[in-house]
Structure formats: C-alpha cells, structure tokens
Amino acid sequence: MDTEKTTEKVLLAGATGYLGHYIAEELVRRNIPAKIIGRRPEKLEYLEGGNREIIRAEVTQFKTLEGLCEGITTVISSIGITRQRDGLTYMDVDYQANLNLLSEAKRAGVRKFIYVSAINGDKYRHLKIFQAKEAFVDALKSSGLDYTVMRPNGFFSDMRDFLDMAKGGRVYLFGDGHYQMNPIHGEDLAKVCVDAITSAEQEIAVGGPDNLSQNELATLALKASNKPIKITHLPDWIRRMTIGLVRTFTSSKTYGPIEFFLTLMANDQLAPNYGKHHLEHFFKKEMERMRHG
Template sequence: MNAKKVLVAGATGYLGQFLVKELKKRGYWVRVLIRKEAQKGMFKEVDDIFVGQVTDPDSIQGITKGIDWVFSSIGITRQKEGMLYMDVDYQGNSNLLKEAVKEKVEAFQYISAINGDKLRQLKIFEAKERFVDELKNSGLQYCIIRPNGFFSDMKDFLSMAKAGRVYLFGEGHKKLNPIHGEDLAKVCLDQMMLGTKEITVGGPDILSQNDLAVLALKAWQKPIKITHLPDWTRRFMIWLLRTFTSSKTYGPVEFFMTAMAFDNIANCYGSHKLEDFYKLEVEKMKKNKQ
C-alpha cells in the first residue's frame, strides 16, 4: 500500500475515472469527490467517497483532511444547469484549493488544457487560467497538466463521418496529437511523483485534421468524402455566435473553432491509437442501435 493519501476531484469525468483506476493499481489510498449519492456505484475500489459540490464551499468542508495529494480535473465543456465556466472551472477549483491550503496538503495537480495560457481571451480559458494563476500563488507545490484533446473529444469527427461526409474549415492541414484517458492518467501520476511544475501532454500520433476525418470515415467503412470550407466561414461563425448569443451558447463552439485554426502539438506519450478507439466506438454505437 502506498503511504500517500490522494483526493481525486472530477472523478466521474472521462479522465477522472482513469485516474482513480491508475492510482488504485499503484496502491494509493484514494478518496473521490462526487456530486450525487447516486454516483457511489461508479467506485467500488476506492477507500473513501465524499459527496459535495465544489461550487458550494460549505458542502466540501473537510474534504482534504488527511490528504497528501489533490488531483483536480474539475471543469465543464458545455455550460449548463445555470453553471458558467467561471462558476466551475475557476470558482469550484478555487473553493477546493482553499480547503487544500487550510489542511496544508503536500501537492495539488490541476488539469488545464494545451495553449490555455496563450488563449486567455476564450471564455473557457479565462476561467481555467485564472485558477492556474491562483494555484501558482497558493504556496502549495503545484503541477499543471496541459493535455491536448482527449480521444473522447474526437467523437465529433465520428458523428459527422456516420452521415458519410466530414466538414473541415480550411485545408485540414492543422495537426494535433489527442490522448487516451488511460495514457493521460499514467502521465498525471508520473509527473506528480517527479514534482513537475507544468507540462503539455499529447498522444503518440500526430495527426492532421484530414487524417482524423479519414480515420473516422474508415471506422464507419464509408468512402472518403471530405468537404473543406473556406476559413472565413469559421471566423464568421465565431463572430456571429459572439454577437448574437450568450457566452453560455458560444463558449464551447468558440473553444473548438479557435483550436481548429492552430497546430496543437504536445509532448508525445502513451500507446493507445485513435484508430482503435474509433473502431471500438463504432462497434458500441452499432450495438446500442440493435
């Protein structure tokens, strides 16, 4: 049994679930934070379950008592249930950090995103990076992980491909190396053990958007049909949404559309292939339909 006691906040999310499994595999004592009693069934192997909401500081009092390391992947992509990025990605994590400082935890790891520090003008990054600043000034040992897109984020290409055609903005040459949650969980723990301050993390394969489209269409066994839309349409859509909708609506679209205009290449880690992930997802979708 590892002597460290660990808290995983965001445990029910894509990365959080893999992180819990990796920590238990390596013998750590693990406490998870969940929002609802009904989520308890998701965690059979953990040592302690704490029910509370990071957006309600009173409900998480004492959550870090006896804890050495905190891992937080708390954040939202789509703003719903009346919650904005500032409420969750910033304030929720800030509430958790206050508890960690109070209990003098040894180290706090936060999962932000690649290029978040360079794209603070986006609503989602404005909130994440405000918390990053606060964590760095907290006096605690910190570790900022900046992952590239998760495999789960790449499902949008699969959804388009199912209909037989993938639409891309520009020429489709921009590259990224998305990472599987299992691979990322290993990196998160390894970097915490090493005492790394800040690192960008991506998967083993650097792929262009055209490559992603081809992989998605092949997974559905469809002919390769890709339509390239002029890049001005992407910029116009962002302007249109910012002008005529609230940040609740345009936040996630602004994030994805802005990210698509850059190369997003992070340090390469892991062994999972996106091609295999796509094939498994298609099999799942076909089974669910039966």
Template sequence: MSTKKVLVAGATGYLGQFLVRELKSRGFWVRVLIRKEAQKDKFKNVDDFFIGQITEPNTIKGITNNIDWIFSSIGITRQKDGMTYMDVDYQGNSNLLKEALKDKVEAFEYISAINGDKLKQLKIFEAKEKFVDELKSSRINYCVLRPNGFFSDMKDFLNMAKAGRVYLFGDGKFKLNPIHGEDLAKVCVDKMIAGAKEETVGGADILTQNELAELALNAWHKPIKISHLPDWTRRFTIWFMRTFTSSKTYGPIEFFLTAMAFDNIANQYGTNRLKDFFKFEVKRMKE
C-alpha cells in the first residue's frame, strides 16, 4: 500500500482512465480533475474529485492541496471548442504546474510523445515541448515520458482494412511499436516510483507499417491488399493542408503524416499484443 496522495489530470482520456485504475490497484490515494459533475460516473473508486477547467487558472485553485505526486496526460489531438494546442497542452499544464509549485508538490510526471523534442516545428509538439522545457527548469522533481502511438490510434489502419485495402506512403518499411494504455499506465507509475527523468515508452512488438497493415487486414479476414503511394503525395498533402487550412484542421494530419516518414521505435514494455487488440476491436465493430 502506498501512502502517497496523487492527482491525475487528463483522467477522462484514454490513458488517464488506465492510470487511475493502476494507481488504485497499487493502493494510492487518488484525486482526479474533471470538467463537470457528470464525469464522476466514469470512475468507480476514486478518493476525491476536483471540478475545474485546466485552462482557467482561477477554477483550479487548491487542486494540489496535500498532493505528493501529479500525473498529467492533459493534451488534445484535435483543436476544438476554440481551444488551441497552446491553450491546452502548454498553458493548461503550466497553470497546473504553478499550483504544484505553490503547494510544494514533490514530483510531476508529464506524458508527452515520442520524438516531440525533435519535431518542435509541428503545431501539436510545439506546445507540448514548451511545457516540457518549463517543467524541467522549475524547482520540482520531474519525469517526462514519451510514449509511442497508442493501440487506439492504430484504429485508422483497421478502418482502412475494413474496406479491403490499406494505403501506405513510401515502401511501408518504417517501424513502430505502439503501446496499449494498460501497459503504459504501469510504466507511468513504475517510472515515478523509480524517480526516472525522461524515457521513451513503446509496446512489446516492433512492426513495420506493412506488418501493421497485414495485421489489420487479417483481423477482418481480408486478402492482403496494400497500396504504396509515392512519398511526394505525403509531402504534398502536408504542404497543401498547411497552406489552405487552419492549424485546427491540419494539426493532427500534419502530425500523423510526418510520423509516417521515419522509424518510431521506443523502449519496449508491456504484454498486450496489437494482433489481439485488432481482433477484439473487429469483434466489437461487428456487434
């Protein structure tokens, strides 16, 4: 049993829900930040709820009272409701850090993304990395984890496969090792306990994009049909989106298409297999 009191910010997200479960299973006292009362239903055995908007500092005053550790996976993939990456990924986390410093919180773990430090030119990473820099230069023990893509992000391949063909840019030989939220949550807690500073985190299986496409097609029991598009089409799409749409539209597309153009291999963790996840998802989609 742990006597630590922890705050989970981003608790209603994909990773956040696994993180809350993992912390509770290890005996931590857990407070979660939620935006509205109705979100309480998502959690079974949380010790305390704090209702506030991370982007409005006056609504989160007191959130870190008596808290030892903070886990934040606050961030958005798509900019909506008039909120930008800078508003949420940077400013929201910065607001939380200010409260943490005021209350002398012991440690702050932030979940960024793999290669974020190398791709600061992308809108989605510009904001995340601005916060990473602020966290590192603050007076708090920090841990920055950089996970690879989540299993849930790989559903794009599954959706393409459903129609019978997967489209890839280039030769499909770039590799990645996506991770399940359950496995990542365990690593998040382990690394905080160990006092780790910074690490990349990926799943057990390192797969080429071709292998990923095959897994998706196999899950639907479809013949293997993969079309390889010339890489200039990928670069042109990024240029076109940046030129003719707002960052709200192009942000996630720019991120996805850029990540497809090199290896994304993180340290291997976990036991969940993408093959099993795809089978489970197909079964769910058929019901």
C-alpha cells in the first residue's frame, strides 16, 4: 500500500489485545491515518501523535461509539474474548460489541469492515466461542459493506498452554500427537490484516511459517523450559469425556475455552503459510521473560 498517497483512514478496535497492538503498530509503521479506540486509552498513549487519535470508547456500549466512524474508510476489529470475564459473555463481546461497531460504520458510510475471526470458525459453530463469532460474520456478510473476514490459525500467545505444561516437566496430549497446526505471530498477522484494507479477498485463512505436530509443539516447549522430553499420550476417549463433563457441569465461562482447545486438538488445523516469526524463538523469549519477570 502506498502510504504517502493513501486516502484511507482506519478505525481500529481491540488495540489493547495481543493482536490489536500489533495492528496499531503496523498502521503507525505505514503512516496510515487512524482512530484507535479503547476503554483504557492510557494503555494506548504510546501510539499517539501525528495522524493518529486515541479515543476512549467501549464497544459493548453503543452510545460511546456515536460519531466515531465519521471520515473513516475502513474499520478493523480484533474485538473478541477467549476467556469470559467482567460478567461479559461471548455474545456480549464477539457478537454484540462488533455489531455495535458495524451499525455505526454503516451509518457513517464506511467502505469496508475487516473482522478477525478464527480458522474453521464456520465449521465449528457448535462451539460456544465460535457461535458468537460466526453470528457476527453472518451479520457482516449481509451488511452491504465490503468486508474481509480474517481466519488466523491460532496465535503464538495461545501456545502458552504448552509452556505452562512444560514448566511442570511433562506435556499431556490426546491421541498420538500427530495432528498438525501452524499458529501465527501477532506481528505477522497484523501485516496481513492491514494489507486487507486494499484486498478484494472476502475471507483470508492464514497461519505461520512452520507446520508443527502436537508432538513437535510439546518438544519445543519442553526444550525452551530446559526440561527432558517427557510427553504422555492420553486416550482420545478422555478428551471426549472431558468435553461432555465440562459442558454438563460448568458454566460457559469455564467450559468455553476448554471446549475450544480440546475440540481443535483433535484434527489438523493448517492454513496457508505466512510470516517470518518462528514458534521456537517465541517460546525461548517467553521463558526468558518468565525467568526475569
């Protein structure tokens, strides 16, 4: 994108999240004019200056969004929660908050809306997390706006679960551990999201540069933790039984992330390879941060 001649102006929602702050930094790097909104704008002050505005707003409260899309050509939203908190549900945030933003974008005549969902979300609508995300995708597709739905194959930050197990000296996997995935670093994904401003693609599936089996993921996590390679493979019926139990006996706040993680671990989750960041280096940096943090 030619940032010197661009007439684009972007509104970014979700900038305090893992991916959102990388998108914000990519907009800064490309000198793209932007409004960056957050409910805690003090966390975003480092982005202020030049052609950027930092604005206090809560996407779950429609009134705080009024007028924010004036002059905006593209909205980028990475709004979503993995773990429900503050009394908010997936439908409150992943669906309704994004719908609030979409409504204001339509009212203001925004050209395009870029939304970050997840890989295979349309195939996993029965999962609590995806139910809300895909309900919003449906609304976006019928909105009349140009759109791009980003479908990343898991973030590096999601892989910390493997590090957490590795710190205890052993990683537990279901089945034989041969299923593969290629998670992507937030910085790499941010570039794809910003590229989508001028892309005609309506859905973009994207993953990191390395296709890794669960056994390889576990091995990388154990090596980063300076632990011997100890991997225990559990029968798959335990995974299925666990999903059934948490659905039956816990609230969606508890079972949503567990159901999501355990379901996606039972199949290959691969997307087109992209990026320069490797999970092995991320694990090493995370362990350094934990040791000195």
